[in-house]
Amino acid sequence: MSQLVEIDHLCKHYPLGKRLFHRSDVVRAVEDVTLRISAGQNLGLVGESGCGKSTLGRAVLRLTEPTSGQIRLDGVDVTALTGRELVAFRRHAQMIFQDPYGSLNPRMTVRQTLTEPLRIHGLCKDHVAEQQRIVELVGQVGLPEASLDRYPHEFSGGQRQRIVIARALAVDPKLVVADEPVSALDVSIQAQIVNLLRDVQEKKGLTYLFISHDLKVVQHLCDQVAVMYLGRIVEQAATKTLFDRPLHPYTQALIAAIPRPPDAPSLADVSLSGTMTHYRPRALLLGGDPPSLLSPPTGCAFHPRCRRYEEAGRPAVCRSERPPLVQISVASAASAPSLVACHLQTHGQNLGQPG
Ligand code: SF4
Numbered sequence: 028m029s030q031l032v033e034i035d036h037l038c039k040h041y042p043l044g045k046r047l048f049h050r051s052d053v054v055r056a057v058e059d060v061t062l063r064i065s066a067g068q069n070l071g072l073v074g075e076s077g078c079g080k081s082t083l084g085r086a087v088l089r090l091t092e093p094t095s096g097q098i099r100l101d102g103v104d105v106t107a108l109t110g111r112e113l114v115a116f117r118r119h120a121q122m123i124f125q126d127p128y129g130s131l132n133p134r135m136t137v138r139q140t141l142t143e144p145l146r147i148h149g150l151c152k153d154h155v156a157e158q159q160r161i162v163e164l165v166g167q168v169g170l171p172e173a174s175l176d177r178y179p180h181e182f183s184g185g186q187r188q189r190i191v192i193a194r195a196l197a198v199d200p201k202l203v204v205a206d207e208p209v210s211a212l213d214v215s216i217q218a219q220i221v222n223l224l225r226d227v228q229e230k231k232g233l234t235y236l237f238i239s240h241d242l243k244v245v246q247h248l249c250d251q252v253a254v255m256y257l258g259r260i261v262e263q264a265a266t267k268t269l270f271d272r273p274l275h276p277y278t279q280a281l282i283a284a285i286p287r288p289p290d291a292p293s294l295a296d297v298s299l300s301g302t303m304t305h306y307r308p309r310a311l312l313l314g315g316d317p318p319s320l321l322s323p324p325t326g327c328a329f330h331p332r333c334r335r336y337e338e339a340g341r342p343a344v345c346r347s348e349r350p351p352l353v354q355i356s357v358a359s360a361a362s363a364p365s366l367v368a369c370h371l372q373t374h375g376q377n378l379g380q381p382g
Contacts, residue, residue, distance in 0.1 A: 037096030071249035125207035127187035185216035264365035
């Protein structure tokens with residue numbers, strides 16, 4: 028399967044103002060991220076709030092300028108585009124934002140909202156074709172034709188998100204970056220929008236970069252999952268592999284935090300010795316808040332919160348060396364390799380002497 032999105036060593040840093048006699052501080056929101064998304068696949072990007080996943084999504088679409096690194100969409104170097112080339116690129120990559128209330132112009136009807144991208148990119152040869160396309164678009168997202176001349180305030184949150192999806196589809200994009208597209212909606216509506224996104228993807232062969240902190244939604248929708256912590260990818264795997272056998276202690280904690288019915292069976296886990304054990308959800312839950320991006324911990328940035336670090340006797344290597352993201356062979360039917368950044372997986376129990 029061909030790679031539609033290729034991200035190499037992407038960084039996005041935000042320099043803060045320089046203080047007298049101090050070096051200027053830098054917030055490293057995204058740090059050395061390398062990702063691939065195959066055409067027609069969905070990649071879920073998960074992690075706690077503030078881990079840099081939205082910044083990464085915006086950087087992929089050049090809504091924020093990357094500090095360094097390269098992004099290619101279908102072989103085209105997106106980071107090098109300027110002017111008209113950048114406008115033309117927007118036809119191929121669209122974004123769905125979290126807040127359907129804020130992402131629609133309250134002074135524009137649905138018809139005007141959907142007409143705008145068609146005109147910017149010159150996609151319809153005349154007015155008749157334009158109107159036919161608009162009617163087709165509202166039909167695709169399950170809205171009646173009568174909604175075309177209404178304003179955003181006349182719709183519910185779920186209906187507004189349908190309009191946002193229709194606007195993204197208007198230009199026939201190859202890639203859609205969906206940033207928490209259902210988290211602002213009622214729980215009862217979330218499933219409808221997730222199913223709509225999946226239907227549209229199957230019919231149009233779209234590729235999604237799906238950003239969410241809701242792992243159940245990601246599990247339902249995505250083929251691959253990448254886990255971010257403090258601006259870096261710490262684990263990436265096929266969805267089933269990641270949920271069946273999460274390798275990184277942070278991923279294990281995120282999955283253990285998914286609300287589960289009291290009588291649900293335990294999930295399989297991989298112990299230090301490589302044998303299968305079972306989750307002890309309470310013991311796995313994360314404590315404390317993520318550290319500041321301004322002064323991330325040395326070595327593995329997760330070590331102040333890592334249960335395995337404590338269990339393994341607080342090995343010095345976790346505090347002093349940042350674990351690289353390396354390929355791990357996991358016995359699974361999934362063809363995609365698993366990647367993980369944890370000394371435990373690369374060194375086993377030989378993590379060095381406790382310090
Ligand atoms: Fe925990 Fe060490 Fe692995 Fe980091 S490298 S996740 S501190 S065991």
